[in-house]
């Protein structure tokens with residue numbers, strides 16, 4: 325079998341920052357480890373992205389993303405979905421927190437909750453999500469397990485604008501990752517994450533410059 329080099333499957337990432345006089349004010353939402361959140365922070369630090377992270381919102385008290393925020397001196401706010409009866413109430417609290425921090429664009433970096441119209445209306449066409457598959461394939465939870473189960477030879481990751489329908493909305497950037505014969509969900513996820521960390525900051529820059 326011919327193996328495909330991941331670099332051949334990945335898009336070229338623009339090295340320029342988006343054209344913007346003022347740094348973009350980002351709010352990041354994360355549920356878990358926060359490696360994508362940190363990739364955005366690193367892209368800002370190395371000048372790839374002209375932005376500032378105003379706040380990290382996380383919904384699981386033990387999310388490692390909060391530890392990373394501390395390391396980067398970024399304010400982290402816990403909004404625990406378990407404290408809210410309805411998803412709309414949770415999103416109202418999220419919107420209030422994002423507004424309080426002057427956020428312009430919202431980045432869902434491993435946010436594992438469905439969003440409602442409340443959040444979408446507050447930031448129309450300004451919410452970005454990253455998903456570990458080549459959408460529209462393998463939406464929802466367990467995208468990596470779904471890809472292995474389907475025995476596809478190539479999967480990857482997608483950065484897209486968020487719409488009400490789960491894992492839909494305009495695709496901004498994708499990177500392909502080969503599925504190797506002995507892949508486990510963990511080994512495949514590790515290789516997908518390498519690509520996620522490249523395309524998420526680049527896609528944010530592209531989305532913003534498209535809008536300007």
Ligand code: GAR
Nearest residue numbers: 356357358359360433434454455456
């Ligand atoms: C990422 O792989 C992201 O694509 C996925 O969660 C992971 C978060 O990793 N998101 C989804 O599955 C959303 N449907 P991280 O916490 O290390 O950034």
